[in-house]
Amino acid sequence: MTEDEVAPASGIAAPRWRAAVDAVRALPPDAAVLLVCHVNPDGDALGSMLGVGLALRAAGFTRLQATFPGPSTLPVPFRQIPGLELLVDEDDAVAAPDLLMCFDAASPARLGRLAGRLETAGVSVVLDHHASNGGFGTLPLIDPHAAATSVVAAELLRRLDYPLDARIAECLYIALVTDTGSFKFDLTTPAVHELAARLLRTGLRPGEISQRVLDSRPFGAVRLFGDALSRAELEPAAAGGAGLVWAYVTLADLATHRQEPYVMEALIDSVRGAAEADVACVLKQLGEREWSVSLRSKGARDVAAVAVALGGGGHRLAAGFTGRGTRDEVLARLRESLATAS
Numbered sequence: 001m002t003e004d005e006v007a008p009a010s011g012i013a014a015p016r017w018r019a020a021v022d023a024v025r026a027l028p029p030d031a032a033v034l035l036v037c038h039v040n041p042d043g044d045a046l047g048s049m050l051g052v053g054l055a056l057r058a059a060g061f062t063r064l065q066a067t068f069p070g071p072s073t074l075p076v077p078f079r080q081i082p083g084l085e086l087l088v089d090e091d092d093a094v095a096a097p098d099l100l101m102c103f104d105a106a107s108p109a110r111l112g113r114l115a116g117r118l119e120t121a122g123v124s125v126v127l128d129h130h131a132s133n134g135g136f137g138t139l140p141l142i143d144p145h146a147a148a149t150s151v152v153a154a155e156l157l158r159r160l161d162y163p164l165d166a167r168i169a170e171c172l173y174i175a176l177v178t179d180t181g182s183f184k185f186d187l188t189t190p191a192v193h194e195l196a197a198r199l200l201r202t203g204l205r206p207g208e209i210s211q212r213v214l215d216s217r218p219f220g221a222v223r224l225f226g227d228a229l230s231r232a233e234l235e236p237a238a239a240g241g242a243g244l245v246w247a248y249v250t251l252a253d254l255a256t257h258r259q260e261p262y263v264m265e266a267l268i269d270s271v272r273g274a275a276e277a278d279v280a281c282v283l284k285q286l287g288e289r290e291w292s293v294s295l296r297s298k299g300a301r302d303v304a305a306v307a308v309a310l311g312g313g314g315h316r317l318a319a320g321f322t323g324r325g326t327r328d329e330v331l332a333r334l335r336e337s338l339a340t341a342s
Helices: 014-025 043-058 108-120 149-159 166-179 190-200 206-213 219-230 251-257 261-271 303-309 327-340
Strands: 032-037 063-067 099-103 123-128 139-142 233-235 244-249 279-287 290-297 318-324
Touching (some): 043 063, 043 166, 099 108, 149 166, 244 327, 261 279, 290 303, 318 327
Parallel strands (some): 123 139, 244 279
Antiparallel strands (some): 233 244, 279 290
């Protein structure tokens, strides 16, 4: 068995890896390098991007930027992640980079106005692990079997012979631990734990990182979660009898408890614990008739297929989409899609 067959991101063919490595190595140190990730970045998107960015800077690249579409304010849990000095506002990002590297975006649409850089870049390397990613960019490194985009990012750094230091490792570890649900999901293979061990050997303190990133929220968010969970609904007959549990958070809820929108992201973890339902859903209001919808499955339903059908994407067990209309209209479309999903 070859090294390529046992690598953590072995779903990517060896020639594709070689092409990506050669593309990076061919660049001079003063090449314009732009790193981008999806709108409203989560831990995997941000950690993978900044971890690779720090490694590239350590390798000698001097014209390096990292960015993402939309407001540049980060959620509180990520405001101490290493590499923040690499971030620029999307309006200040270089217009025609020599190298564009894209992280954790299942489609160009997730890049907003930055998607145009795919056309103006000399070469674009796309790192992702979403099963719904059909492939875009010059060199797509997409492995739907990888537990996180950080697995793909770490493998690229290994193949480039870029060493890990504690700052790079912390970025990749935050990415890995957030997207594996603290190593609880099925894609957490032995190779994933081996990668985590390699990152921890740089001197990371996993307890401190978990407390800062995963296990701390404002008291107002605790009260908001209480309100949302008190009106959660269980529909045992939905999803072809597999069951659906759902809850919602409105803009008024955020205003009442004086909370930022990022606090809503963790609510799905509480809702999905309902034993009577395979599918969990949280609707988070973005506007008068716009909702960000998070979906989770215990395995009986492929929520990625459901999300794709509704204009979104993701993985079989974790996905999402943007719903437009009233809450009841979005839920009605969701129920209809779940009824026919496998």
